[in-house]
Amino acid sequence: MAALVIAEHDNHSLKASTLNTVAAALQCAPEVDILVAGSAVDTVAQAAAGIPGVRNIIVVDDLHLVDQLAEPLAAQILSLANGYSHLLAPATANGKNVMPRVAAKLDVAQLSDVIKVDSVDTFGRPIYAGNAIATVQSSDPIKVITVRTTGFDPVAATGGSAAIEEHAFVADLGKSTFVGRELTQTNRPELTSAKIIVSGGRGLGSGEKYAELIMPLADTLHAALGASRAAVDAGYVPNDYQVGQTGKIVAPELYVAVGISGAIQHLAGMKDSKVIVAINKDPEAPIFGVADYGLVADLFTAVPELTKALS
Incomplete structure (x- = not known):
């Protein structure tokens, strides 16, 4: 019995979410392999081979995989699926895109957003916006799993010596083509993997105030930028x-x-953060119920003072 982890990458570097997924896979099976499917992914494969606890790195290198479309990527996974008891991917946009297709093709139920592995066939996943944890047992011969990366501490990125195997590309039916991608360019840490995040909400009042108050604080802390849905819906930030x-x-x-x-x-989306600091003028705000440190104050005064004190 072995588990296969679908590596998350951009054809140049391995994403940190893969390390969390490997941690989950090691609780599912004694042996773990990683599939690196993409184009010109030698660097990614070498990085994956250094992850401790991994047996083999399976590389499928083809130009058709450069954009990580669900159809060709799913075809590669399906060609390997019968050799594994568990197929795992991070519950990211890519993982959520490809794994339901894999599950449907295998005629099994997907186990989504898993945050806990109780045994090889029993898993915990959040429901009701994380207010309850459902324990799900699967009798399917192959478990198709997306892993909520915040539920598992990442394994080390170095220290392993997995073997690298080249596998042939399996053609899909060609039902989709890549048209384009619009990316937000930033020099800040990636939101989902950042160690520090500064988020702003509707209380800021405008996108201009977000830029004036939140960005300097994030710069000082070398943090990623986040926001509440209300701030996004109001057009303050993308x-x-x-x-x-x-x-x-x-x-x-x-x-x-x-x-x-x-x-x-x-x-x-954030209550599993190790330390939570909240600044809000309303002492009854629900955010204080999960905050480790709370400051009841006018943010327009408190945030500039905090930024100045940290500079």
Whole structure:
């Protein structure tokens, strides 16, 4: 019995979410392999081979995989599936895109957003915006799993010596083609893997105030930028800043929530953060219920003072 982890990467570097997924896989099976499917992925394969506890790195290198479309990537996974008891991918946009297709093709039920492995066939996953944990047991011969990365501490990135195997590309039916991609360019840490996140909410009042108050604080802390859904819906920041049940799930070492009341959908995305600091003028704001440190103050005064003190 072995588990196969689908590596998350950009054809140049291995994403940190893969390390969390390997941690989950090691609790599912005694042997773990990693599939690196992409184009010109030698660097990614070498990085994956250094992960401790991994047996083999399976490399499928083909130009058709450069954009990580669900159809060709799923075809590679399906060609290997019968050799594994568990197929795991991070519960990211890519993982959520490809794994349901794999599960459907295998005629099995997908286990989504797993945060706990009780045994080889029993898993925990959040429901009701994280207010309850469902224990799910699967009798399917192959378990198809997406892993909520915040539920597992990442394994080390170095120290392993996995063998690298080249596998032939398996053609898919060609039902989809890549048209284009619009990316937000930033020099800041990636939101889902950042150790420190500063998030702003509707209390800021405008996108200009977000830029004036939140960005300097994030610069001082070398932090990623986040936001509540209310701030995104109001147009203060792009939607890729959104933290929450309908945004990105994060668990940084430090999460600073500024002007965020703490709606349940936002808390579902950040309450696993190691240390939570909240700044809000409303002492009854729900965010204080999960905060380790709370400051009841006018954010327009408190945030500039905090930024100055940290500079």
